[in-house]
Every structure is written in C-alpha cells, then in structure tokens.
Amino acid sequence: MTRALLIALAGLSYLLVLGPILIVIVTAFSPTEFFVFPPPSLSLRWFAAFFETESLRDAFVRSVWLAALSCVCATVVGTMAALAIARRRGWVFTTLQSLFLAPLIFPAIVFGLSLLLFFKLIGGVPEFPGLVIAHTILGTPFVVRAVSASVLAVDPVLEEASASLRAGPLRTFRLVTLPLIWPSIISGALFAFILSLGELNAALFLTGPGVTTLPIEIFSYLQFQGGQLVIAAASAVQVGIILVLVVAVERLIGLRRIVRSPS
Amino acid sequence: MTENAYQNADVRFERVTKRFGRAVAVRDLSLDIPQGMFFSLLGPSGCGKTTTLRLVAGFEQPEEGAVYIRNRNVTGVPPFKRDFAMVFQNFALFPHLNVAENVAFGLKMLRVPQVQRAEEVRNALVLVKLEGFAERYPKQLSGGQQQRVAIARAIVMKPVVLLLDEPLGALDKNLREEMQVELRSLQRQLGITTVFVTHDQEEALTMSDRIAVMRDGLIEQLGAPREVYERPATEFVATFLGASNLIDAVAIGSENGRSLVEAAPGRFAIASTGFSAGQRLRLAVRPERVRIRPIGASGLPATVREVVYRGAATHLFMESKGLPLIAFLQNDTGASSGWQPGQAVSVDFEPDSVVVLDRTRSA
Ligand SMILES: Nc1ncnc2c1ncn2[C@@H]1O[C@H](COP(=O)(O)OP(=O)(O)OP(=O)(O)O)[C@@H](O)[C@H]1O
Ligand SMILES: [Mg+2]
Numbered sequence: 001m002t003r004a005l006l007i008a009l010a011g012l013s014y015l016l017v018l019g020p021i022l023i024v025i026v027t028a029f030s031p032t033e034f035f036v037f038p039p040p041s042l043s044l045r046w047f048a049a050f051f052e053t054e055s056l057r058d059a060f061v062r063s064v065w066l067a068a069l070s071c072v073c074a075t076v077v078g079t080m081a082a083l084a085i086a087r088r089r090g091w092v093f094t095t096l097q098s099l100f101l102a103p104l105i106f107p108a109i110v111f112g113l114s115l116l117l118f119f120k121l122i123g124g125v126p127e128f129p130g131l132v133i134a135h136t137i138l139g140t141p142f143v144v145r146a147v148s149a150s151v152l153a154v155d156p157v158l159e160e161a162s163a164s165l166r167a168g169p170l171r172t173f174r175l176v177t178l179p180l181i182w183p184s185i186i187s188g189a190l191f192a193f194i195l196s197l198g199e200l201n202a203a204l205f206l207t208g209p210g211v212t213t214l215p216i217e218i219f220s221y222l223q224f225q226g227g228q229l230v231i232a233a234a235s236a237v238q239v240g241i242i243l244v245l246v247v248a249v250e251r252l253i254g255l256r257r258i259v260r261s262p263s
Numbered sequence: 264m265t266e267n268a269y270q271n272a273d274v275r276f277e278r279v280t281k282r283f284g285r286a287v288a289v290r291d292l293s294l295d296i297p298q299g300m301f302f303s304l305l306g307p308s309g310c311g312k313t314t315t316l317r318l319v320a321g322f323e324q325p326e327e328g329a330v331y332i333r334n335r336n337v338t339g340v341p342p343f344k345r346d347f348a349m350v351f352q353n354f355a356l357f358p359h360l361n362v363a364e365n366v367a368f369g370l371k372m373l374r375v376p377q378v379q380r381a382e383e384v385r386n387a388l389v390l391v392k393l394e395g396f397a398e399r400y401p402k403q404l405s406g407g408q409q410q411r412v413a414i415a416r417a418i419v420m421k422p423v424v425l426l427l428d429e430p431l432g433a434l435d436k437n438l439r440e441e442m443q444v445e446l447r448s449l450q451r452q453l454g455i456t457t458v459f460v461t462h463d464q465e466e467a468l469t470m471s472d473r474i475a476v477m478r479d480g481l482i483e484q485l486g487a488p489r490e491v492y493e494r495p496a497t498e499f500v501a502t503f504l505g506a507s508n509l510i511d512a513v514a515i516g517s518e519n520g521r522s523l524v525e526a527a528p529g530r531f532a533i534a535s536t537g538f539s540a541g542q543r544l545r546l547a548v549r550p551e552r553v554r555i556r557p558i559g560a561s562g563l564p565a566t567v568r569e570v571v572y573r574g575a576a577t578h579l580f581m582e583s584k585g586l587p588l589i590a591f592l593q594n595d596t597g598a599s600s601g602w603q604p605g606q607a608v609s610v611d612f613e614p615d616s617v618v619v620l621d622r623t624r625s626a
Contacts, residue, residue, distance in 0.1 A: 160322055161355035163342040165369030165420065172343075175368070179359045 021239060027229065028236035035228055046233035056234060059217035064241070066128070066213060067196035070135030074192040077136065078143025079185050083177075086151040097148075104141045111138070112202030119206075127211035134202045139192025146188035150181040183253040190249050194242050214238065271298040272331070273424050273456035274319055279328035281314055281480075288314040290480040292328070296424075296458060296473075301450055303459045305467040306477035307503065312460040315477070316426050319458060321345050333423045343372075348417035349426040353433060354409045356401040362388070362412050363397035369420045387415040390449065407438045414446070418453060425450070425457045431466065443469050464504045468492060476500050493549070497621050501547040508553065508588050509620075510546040514538035521614050528563040528583035534615035545620040552616035553590035555579060555608050562611030567604050577602075583610060 030039030081100050085093045119125040162172040200215040207216050272295040281289040288311045296302045304312040317323040321342035329338045337345050370380045391411035431439045447470045450457050467474050468488045475485045484496040495501035512526035521532045565583035579590040
C-alpha cells in the first residue's frame with residue numbers, strides 16, 4: 001500500500017518535472033503552423049526555421065560561446081578558490097567561503113543591474129566580455145561548492161605521502177590531488193555551462209542591440225513575434241546540448257571511476 | 264639522557280622544541296639515532312611521538328633547535344627535499360594508482376629511468392611478498408597487503424631514514440605479530456636506520472635496538488629494551504612498560520655491599536648502595552621477580568587477596584601491611600599452584616631485582 005503510494009508520488013514528481021519539457025520537445029517536431037498537442041506527425045520544419053532566422057541563430061552561437069568561455073573561467077577561478085579555502089579554518093576563510101557562495105543567494109536580476117552600474121562606473125565594458133564576466137561570477141559558486149566538497153574528501157596525508165616520495169607541491173597537485181578531485185571539477189564546470197546557457201536575468205541588463213543571448217532572443221521573440229513553435233525548436237536544441245554534455249560527463253567520470261578504483 | 268656519543272648519527276635532534284599554540288609537544292629534545300638502528304619512540308597518547316617523527320620528516324618545523332639527517336642540517340628544509348621515507352598509520356596509498364604505480368611513484372620523482380624503475384619495483388614487491396599484486400588497486404587489497412605496499416613504496420627509495428608511525432596499529436593481533444617479525448627482519452636485511460613510533464610496549468620491546476620512552480614531550484628514559492624494562496629509571500617507565508610493585512622505603516644502613524631498607528611490610532636488602540641513613544627511596548620490583556613461599560619462610564609477610572589464572576602464568580594479588588603487591592608466577596613446575604585467597608604467605612625477591620627510581624622525576 002505504502003509502496004504503491006510511493007511509486008505514485010515518484011511518478012507524479014517525474015511527470016511534473018519532465019512533463020512540460022517533453023511537451024515542448026515533442027511540439028518542436030510538429031509540422032503544424034500553430035500549437036497542437038499531440039502533433040499529427042513529425043517534421044524538422046521548425047528546426048530549419050530556427051537556424052534560418054538570423055537573429056536566433058546568431059544568439060544561439062553567441063550563447064554557446066558565452067557558456068563555454070564563462071564555464072572555463074568559472075572552473076579555473078572556482079577550483080583555485082576551493083583549493084585555497086576548503087581546508088582552512090578560522091573566520092577569514094569562513095567569510096571567504098560565504099563570499100564565494102554569495103552569488104548563489106543574491107537575486108540574479110539585482111546582480112545584473114549592479115554589474116551594469118559597475119561597468120558604467122569604470123568607463124564601460126563591451127557587451128560580450130561583460131556577459132562572460134557576469135556568467136563567470138554566477139557559475140563560480142557551483143564550481144567552488146563541488147570542488148570544496150571533494151577537496152575535503154581527499155586525505156591530506158596523501159599529499160604528505162607524496163611529499164615524502166620527493167614530489168614538490170606542484171607535482172603533488174598534478175599527480176595526487178588533481179586526479180582525485182577532477183570529477184568534481186568537471187561536474188562543477190558542467191553546472192557553470194548549463195547555468196550560462198539558460199541565464200536570462202543578468203543577461204537582460206548586459207546585452208545590447210545586436211549582441212543578445214539565446215534566452216534573451218527567445219524572450220523578445222515570444223513578446224513581439226509570437227512564433228511559439230520555432231521557440232520550442234530552440235528550446236529543444238538547448239535541452240539537446242545539455243543532455244549530450246551530461247551524458248558525456250557521466251560516462252567520462254563514471255568510466256574513469258570504474259577503471260581507476262574498482263571496489 | 265642525551266647521548267651524543269655516536270659518530271654516525273643518521274638522525275640528530277639538537278635541543279628541539281615544538282609548540283602548538285601554548286601546548287608544548289616536544290620539549291628541548293636532544294637525541295642521536297645511529298646508522299642502521301631500529302629506534303622506537305614509545306609513550307602514551309599525546310606524548311609527542313608523532314610530532315617527533317614529523318619533525319624529522321619536515322611536516323612540522325621546530326620553534327627552537329635543529330634537526331639533522333645524516334649530518335645535514337634540515338631545519339627549515341621542506342619535506343620533499345629531505346632524505347627520508349615514511350610508512351603512515353593508515354598506509355596513505357594513492358587510491359588512483361595501482362600497486363606498481365604506487366611503489367614506482369617516488370622513483371619517478373627521482374627520475375630513475377623506466378627500465379631500472381620497473382626492475383626496482385619488481386624487487387621491492389618480491390621483498391614484501393606481493394609479486395602477483397602489481398596490477399591491483401589499494402581497495403582490492405587486505406589491510407596486511409596494503410601495509411606491505413606502503414613498506415615497499417618506502418624502502419624502494421633507499422632513504423637514509425625510514426619513519427614509521429604506528430604502522431601496525433590498523434592490523435589485527437595475529438597479523439600484527441607476524442608483521443612485527445617481518446618488518447624487523449626486513450630492516451636488518453636492508454640495514455636501514457628506522458624510527459618507529461608505537462604506544463604498544465610489547466611491540467617496542469620485540470622490535471627495537473633502542474627505545475625512547477616519552478612522556479609530555481620529554482624522553483623519560485632511553486636504552487636497550489632489556490635495560491629499559493629491567494632498570495626503569497622512573498615510576499612512569501616502571502608502570503608504563505609492564506607492571507611494577509612500587510614500594511616506599513627508607514634507607515637504614517648497609518652491609519656486605521648491599522643497602523638495607525625499611526618499608527611498611529618490613530626490612531629487606533637491595534643491591535644499590537650509596538644512600539645515607541634515613542634517605543627516602545622509591546623502589547620498583549617486577550612482578551615476575553617476586554617469589555612466594557609458605558608463611559614462616561624468611562621474607563615479608565603478606566596475605567593473598569586474589570589468584571588469577573592466565574594460562575602461561577598465574578597472577579597473585581597480595582597485600583602486606585596495607586601495601587599492595589603483585590606476583591606473576593610461571594605455570595611450569597606447579598610451584599605456582601595451590602595458593603588460595605586469604606592465605607598468609609611470605610614474599611621475597613633478590614636484592615638486585617629491586618630498582619631504585621628517580622624520585623625527582625616521578626609524577
Ligand atoms: N597540529 C596540531 N595542532 C595542535 N596541537 C597538536 C597538533 N599536533 C599535535 N598536537 C598536540 O601535541 C601533543 C603531541 O601530539 P602527538 O600527535 O605528537 O602525540 P602522539 O604521541 O603521537 O600521540 P598518539 O599516540 O595519540 O598518536 C598533543 O598534546 C597534541 O594535542
Ligand atoms: Mg601519534
């Protein structure tokens with residue numbers, strides 16, 4: 001009885017989470033002019049329309065670049081921050097830790113506005129670099145969190161063992177610490193990438209005419225042109241990219257785990 | 264307590280003090296560990312054994328004094344530039360590397376060429392009887408096997424000094440005793456200077472050439488196992504290493520090159536001399552040196568309180584005029600049997616079984 005209830009509840013939550021996404025994705029393959037669910041047949045018509053619409057295509061390419069660059073920056077900054085503060089005690093490091101995690105709780109829309117003002121204050125920053133900076137800052141906490149947790153799980157004695165075997169700090173990091181924490185670096189990076197790809201609030205303030213991201217473009221497209229199905233196709237492409245990345249990372253990390261330390 | 268008599272000290276401490284905040288972990292320690300010696304640091308938890316070892320390794324830096332490894336002052340030198348190898352308490356094997364890669368790690372750092380490296384790794388694995396395990400990962404090994412990998416990884420470095428911090432603590436009793444013997448014979452075979460940390464007195468007695476008994480950051484006594492066990496310098500050593508009967512007495516004179524003392528149970532002779540009459544003494548007698556005879560024989564009168572059969576020995580708990588006494592009697596000839604609680608007996612011991620403790624350094 002309780003078992004049935006649990007299964008029903010689990011099913012319901014999956015339905016709530018996945019249902020809307022599935023509807024959008026299925027709709028993206030619709031051949032009809034307007035929203036019909038379920039679609040009478042399947043076609044790639046709206047995907048073609050998406051890639052043929054210059055503003056959408058440009059925004060898409062820019063978004064992917066933006067996600068890639070800010071993901072790399074966030075990963076480097078976040079990993080270094082995590083390595084520097086994860087194991088330290090005392091109020092200085094606790095404060096630093098909270099500072100690095102602040103963007104997680106700060107409303108992104110306020111953050112976007114303040115960053116815009118800040119850029120104005122220092123004499124202006126071009127749109128694209130500004131976006132990279134914004135998304136780096138927003139993505140960093142995810143990396144810090146993921147990497148901190150795994151740094152704390154690495155026994156410091158392993159690093160002493162490495163030093164006792166004549167490895168200096170750099171070699172110890174490369175040969176001992178890094179191999180043990182890199183799955184968390186990768187998953188932090190993945191989060192930063194996904195976050196950037198879908199980020200709307202901060203981008204609202206930092207994009208400008210001709211320099212928009214896909215979420216912004218989708219937003220304005222919906223507001224002014226009303227073509228729903230091409231937007232469904234855009235979303236499907238976005239979801240597709242994320243899915244491919246998640247599966248790739250999962251396989252990479254999972255596989256390495258199996259190869260390297262079977263239990 | 265310090266011995267600077269050795270020419271070839273592989274490890275030397277010169278008046279080393281190490282503090283953690285206000286706590287002093289090692290106090291003004293001077294120590295020489297000669298080449299090839301198996302040296303044990305023995306003491307209760309928190310006495311500074313690990314800190315002493317980590318000072319040799321360079322994982323801790325002293326506030327005062329200097330540390331030498333084979334005549335090179337390594338004070339302030341980072342660990343990876345010191346000539347030592349270490350076996351850690353929980354082995355600290357690299358989980359992402361297999362056995363061969365773990366053992367090869369240090370050789371790689373020393374830039375030993377591939378072919379020679381493979382050869383040395385193979386030899387080291389043979390030495391610790393792990394030939395067939397090169398491809399395994401640490402998680403796929405038992406505790407004892409991981410222990411051997413850790414030892415192989417250390418000795419393959421041919422370090423000046425091998426440091427071991429309670430390396431057998433994680434093993435069960437049988438394996439532990441087996442590894443004690445193996446480790447010792449390996450150490451003899453390689454002739455490698457070894458500093459071994461343990462809080463297990465039997466382990467220290469079994470394995471060491473020399474034992475330093477530590478307490479509160481100080482070396483309380485330093486000597487060969489037999490010396491430290493049979494001639495404990497202080498009450499702490501007398502009770503930390505095995506059991507002792509502690510007797511307060513007053514010197515009353517001397518005869519035939521012996522001293523006569525008076526304690527609560529009565530008078531007896533001790534082998535040490537040079538006391539003035541009336542001098543107060545703290546004496547220790549090992550329980551296995553105590554002899555029991557039927558009442559009426561010469562000796563101190565006592566009453567048996569409890570008899571505990573322990574297999575190889577029988578432990579007799581007695582009381583003599585308010586002074587508790589213990590005797591360990593070997594269960595070999597039957598001499599130990601037949602004693603009953605409540606029975607009045609006569610207790611005595613050879614004069615040279617009595618050790619005079621240093622009262623100034625007692626607790
Ligand atoms: N990193 C540290 N920070 C603060 N105090 C420390 C530190 N390391 C050791 N101490 C203190 O120094 C003293 C000696 O510690 P140490 O670890 O050397 O003892 P030990 O003899 O190895 O004990 P055990 O048998 O429990 O391992 C202890 O009082 C301990 O609390
Ligand atoms: Mg210790």
